[in-house]
Amino acid sequence: MTRRFLSIIACLAALAASPLTAQERALGGLARLDAENSAITDRAWGRGTEVTLALSQGVPWRVFTLSDPARLVLDFREVDWGGVDPATLDRSEAISEVHTGAYRKGWSRLVALLETPMAVEQAGLSLDPETGAAKLRLRLAETDAETFAARAGAPRDPRWDLPDPAPVRAAARGGVEGRPLRVMLDPGHGGIDPGAVYGGETEANLMLIFARELKEVLLRAGGFEVSMTREDDIFVSLEGRIEAAHDANADVFLSLHADALAEGIARGATVYTLAEEASDAASAALAERHDRDDILAGLDLARTDDRVAGVLMDLARLDTAPRSTGLARALVGGIENATGNVHKRPLRSAGFSVLKSADIPSVLIEVGYLSTPQELRNLRDPAWRAGMAAGIRDGLQTWLVEDAALDGLRRQ
Ligand SMILES: [Zn+2]
Structure with missing residues (x-):
């Protein structure tokens, strides 16, 4: 074992609550997806589902779930999906569809449709100190509908969210009084x-x-x-x-x-x-x-x-x-x-x-x-x-x- 993985973001609670850490600030830029070493698979003996994404470098990321229908959402700043058909990543019975692509400018997103309510049990991004390559691992476990619904929702986070839009102004009828x-x-x-x-x-x-x-x-x-x-x-x-x-x-x-x-x-x-x-x-x-x-x-x-x-x-x-x-x-x-x-x-x-x-x-x-x-x-x-x-x-x-x-x- 020559490779020693450095775990930089160990738990979700810390990610959601704390301001950017020095290590997070050091991340950034465009990571490429290594599709060959990435997959969504079911663990043996019904012990849940695992998401593994291999990236060329570490980037800031976050994970959350949404209900109606049950979905897992992963956001990155920023991942080049490289034209990989997201369906090829999905080898899990618990996931019905996977979609990847750009979200807003500078944001990338992966959305997985869940067959049953599941909770994120573990999530972490580790970096290979020699190559700088990153590996994101998520472990999902089945949960009941009530718990799932209570936890679902995109986190309000000023580092990720756009500022609130300006208030709506009443539009004047145009194009008739000489203006374009x-x-x-x-x-x-x-x-x-x-x-x-x-x-x-x-x-x-x-x-x-x-x-x-x-x-x-x-x-x-x-x-x-x-x-x-x-x-x-x-x-x-x-x-x-x-x-x-x-x-x-x-x-x-x-x-x-x-x-x-x-x-x-x-x-x-x-x-x-x-x-x-x-x-x-x-x-x-x-x-x-x-x-x-x-x-x-x-x-x-x-x-x-x-x-x-x-x-x-x-x-x-x-x-x-x-x-x-x-x-x-x-x-x-x-x-x-x-x-x-x-x-x-x-x-x-x-x-x-x-x-x-x-x-x-x-x-x-x-x-x-x-x-x-x-x-x-x-x-x-x-x-x-x-x-x-x-x-x-x-x-x-x-x-x-x-x-x-x-x-x-x-x-x-
Ligand atoms: Zn259309």
Whole structure:
């Protein structure tokens, strides 16, 4: 035994309660995952489950559990997962799914879905003093549902959490009194949540590329101010996307997606608006899947932000719903003119969480379907994307005129 492992963080309680130690400060930078020496396995004789992650160096980390559904979440600053399929790490009967990826900028995350409630019994990161390589070991043991629920929840820790967002300002109606229309583009998914994955392409990446191009097209057209809910391959929660739109005082919110369909072939762009009752089963399933993506990214949905809840929908009170419908109709028209092609039922609705702003007209555009080979080719083609972007620009310009006219009628 020439290797002597130095245990630097022995127990969780110390990690959660104490300020950064000198050793923790010495950690940092980007660690690479050594997949060959990493695994989640069950211990013999039902003595629980073990998580072993081999990293090229030590990095600050934390672990916690979440309920509904039961999940284990590991955060790092920062781990390069190296394109390793997280399913290959999972050799445990107690874990149903594993997801890895970027969370926020500078954060990496692993989320494991637990088959039964389990508690973290031991956790520690050890460093090899010769190579500097690190090994994280967690031991999980079964626990009862009550104990699990009582312990679950992301720790409030200023070293990891973002500062509280600024209060919501009431947005003034824009784009009609000579000032530019403020557009919030929302490239779907990102980071630990790749969205649809098909033919080596991810929805998250394609929509980030498309959003950047669409932003350029709108800025070149003039009359638009454009922000994006994410500029990189990072995770943003559905509520975080709504907040970003409010913080930017956006006039319209466009969520951009290219999902895959579980069954059947879909062709042509579809524009979705928010409704309590979905227009059809496929739309309901799509909205549900987007909510589930937040769960798989390790989001604690039990801790809803009151401030965000305050800006969520109240369809009966506000005129946002008809304005969103008008926006969706104008976008379908613009896209059909520009690309010659939309879905045979291009206007649909469902309970999409990301569209629940009470005061910002919001739509979700399925630019194309990644699971349809021709659409995948389209989405990869810059010329096709330019046509789609022009269609959305035209749709926004049409809507602006119509909405201003309707606003005049509404005021009478
Ligand atoms: Zn999507």
